[in-house]
Amino acid sequence: MIIRIEAEADVPIYTQLTNQIIVGIARGEIIPGDSLPSVRAFAADLGVNMHTVNKSYHELEKRGIIKIVPKSGAIISPMEQITSEKQQQILSELKPVLAEALVLGVSKKEVQQLVGTILEEMKER
Numbered sequence: 001m002i003i004r005i006e007a008e009a010d011v012p013i014y015t016q017l018t019n020q021i022i023v024g025i026a027r028g029e030i031i032p033g034d035s036l037p038s039v040r041a042f043a044a045d046l047g048v049n050m051h052t053v054n055k056s057y058h059e060l061e062k063r064g065i066i067k068i069v070p071k072s073g074a075i076i077s078p079m080e081q082i083t084s085e086k087q088q089q090i091l092s093e094l095k096p097v098l099a100e101a102l103v104l105g106v107s108k109k110e111v112q113q114l115v116g117t118i119l120e121e122m123k124e125r
Contacts, residue, residue: 001029005046013048017056022065025076026122036066036074 001024005013024030036042039057043050057074060066064086066074101111 003046005048014052014055014059017053018059021060025065030076032076032078034076038073
């Protein structure tokens with residue numbers, strides 16, 4: 001998996017890293033049980049501060065995507081049945097993005113096409 005950090009972007013680097021790891025998992029480039037690089041090694045490879053990688057890993061752990069095991073590192077968590085709480089969280093995060101698209105003039109059909117395109121890029125689950 002290739003991680004591309006855009007230092008000049010408005011999106012914080014830890015968020016870019018978090019999002020790219022999630023996309024890598026969705027595409028099947030990283031699978032449950034795989035280990036992520038150590039914070040120190042990943043930071044050195046990406047040319048970012050160790051605290052940035054650490055913050056990303058803790059965000060992934062908070063979301064239940066990885067498990068941080070002392071002395072073993074960060075391990076991709078197994079995919080489990082989604083809870084109704086998690087489904088509601090996803091809906092609440094999607095709603096403002098979709099509303100903004102509609103307000104900006106993107107049609108319902110175009111939104112559906114965009115979502116379909118994104119899903120095609122991801123591994124089917």
